[in-house]
Amino acid sequence: MDRAEDGRNSMQAQCARRDPVPRSTFHGASTITANDVSARFGRRLRELRRARNMTQLHMAIHFGIDRSFISDVERGRKSISLPMMEVIALGLDMSLSELLRSL
DSSP states (O other), X not given: OOHHHHHHHHHHHHHHHSOSSOSEEEETTEEEEHXXXXXXXXXXXXXXXXXXXXXXHHHHHHHTOOHHXXXXXXXXXXXXXXXXXXXXXXXXXXXXXXXXXTO
C-alpha cells in the first residue's frame, strides 16, 4: 500500500468515527439542535403557505414536491435540503434569505 492510499484509508476511518452532522451547536446560553431548526423552518413554511391561501396539495402540484414531504417538513419531522429550499423560494416568489428570515 502506498502513502497516498494509506492516507485515504486513515481519513476514511477518521470520518467514519465522526458524526457527519453535529447534533447541537453552542449558541450563547442555549443549545440549538437540528430538530429545533427543522421545526422553526416548518413553522415558517406553513405560515408562508397559509398566507398565500395555498394547500399542501396545491404547493405539491405546482412546486413538484410530494405532499407528504411538505407535511413532514412543516411538522419538523424531516429536514430539507438547500436545493429543495430554492425550489420553494422560487415557487413562493422570494429569495432564499427571505424564506429563511426569522429562523
